[in-house]
Amino acid sequence: MQTEELSKWRSDTRAFWDTDSAFDAKYGRILLSPEMEAAPNEAALDAEWDRRTVEDVKMLLRGIPIAPEWTCVEIGCGIGRLLKPIALRCRKVIGIDISERMVGFAGDFLAAVDNAEVHLNDGTSLSMIADESVDWVYSHLAFQHITAYEVVDCYLAEIARVLKPGGYCRIQNWHEAPIPFVERVKNIARACLGREHYHGPRRWEWKPGRNVRFGGVTYHPKDWKRALADHGLRVVSLELGAGHDYWMWTTSRR
Numbered sequence: 001m002q003t004e005e006l007s008k009w010r011s012d013t014r015a016f017w018d019t020d021s022a023f024d025a026k027y028g029r030i031l032l033s034p035e036m037e038a039a040p041n042e043a044a045l046d047a048e049w050d051r052r053t054v055e056d057v058k059m060l061l062r063g064i065p066i067a068p069e070w071t072c073v074e075i076g077c078g079i080g081r082l083l084k085p086i087a088l089r090c091r092k093v094i095g096i097d098i099s100e101r102m103v104g105f106a107g108d109f110l111a112a113v114d115n116a117e118v119h120l121n122d123g124t125s126l127s128m129i130a131d132e133s134v135d136w137v138y139s140h141l142a143f144q145h146i147t148a149y150e151v152v153d154c155y156l157a158e159i160a161r162v163l164k165p166g167g168y169c170r171i172q173n174w175h176e177a178p179i180p181f182v183e184r185v186k187n188i189a190r191a192c193l194g195r196e197h198y199h200g201p202r203r204w205e206w207k208p209g210r211n212v213r214f215g216g217v218t219y220h221p222k223d224w225k226r227a228l229a230d231h232g233l234r235v236v237s238l239e240l241g242a243g244h245d246y247w248m249w250t251t252s253r254r
């Protein structure tokens with residue numbers, strides 16, 4: 001993207017994520033509409049939010065040998081839902097987000113967490129982080145919303161730059177491949193039990209004059225592996241359909 005286009009993409013993306021209230025930043029941007037509607041009060045929303053968070057942290061840590069001396073980075077941290085539990089397991093955790101309002105809400109949410117810091121970024125870079133200083137970069141529920149392949153590519157280059165040799169990267173994004181049968185059955189069972197809403201993939205690419213929406217760019221696993229490899233990130237595991245039919249979880253190492 002040319003500079004002018006990139007700056008339009010950035011302001012459109014910020015406008016989409018700059019939520020008006022802490023309530024919306026916390027629940028509205030994490031829980032699905034049926035879950036929001038089903039909850040009779042904020043305590044019930046909180047319980048659902050906590051349940052989702054426990055599940056998500058489990059997925060996030062799958063295959064990651066997190067250690068007390070580690071420095072970890074989350075791209076697209078929102079209010080810091082995942083930073084908080086990860087901070088308990090490492091020396092320092094750094095959250096990065098494109099939305100000024102999300103970063104503001106994160107400041108409140110993480111006020112008592114001494115080893116967490118949150119930075120506003122330009123939506124494409126980790127410029128506040130030194131080369132080869134990070135043990136683990138992770139991202140959940142953020143790459144699925146990135147609306148330009150170029151932006152994903154910028155982040156992969158930045159992840160490779162900040163990771164120590166051998167450092168870990170774990171990203172959840174959206175894939176374009178058919179869902180493995182077992183995961184499809186699990187997802188349908190979850191939907192029948194009223195536990196999760198059930199969607200198909202929905203790719204959305206930003207272009208000048210086109211709004212930012214909920215969806216983002218998607219990858220065929222083959223292309224995704226190639227994109228990681230192009231930046232020196234070696235894939236250790238790739239799971240399709242775990243958690244949701246359109247999710248792809250990939251762990252790679254520098």
Ligand SMILES: C[S@@+](CC[C@H](N)C(=O)[O-])C[C@H]1O[C@@H](n2cnc3c(N)ncnc32)[C@H](O)[C@@H]1O
Binds near residue numbers: 013078080124
């Ligand atoms: C659905 S929220 C998820 C927050 C957090 N990862 C969690 O799971 O609780 C998505 C977050 O990604 C951020 N985001 C979207 N695009 C981004 C980008 N290009 N760079 C940095 N943050 C981005 C949004 O501002 C928002 O806070």
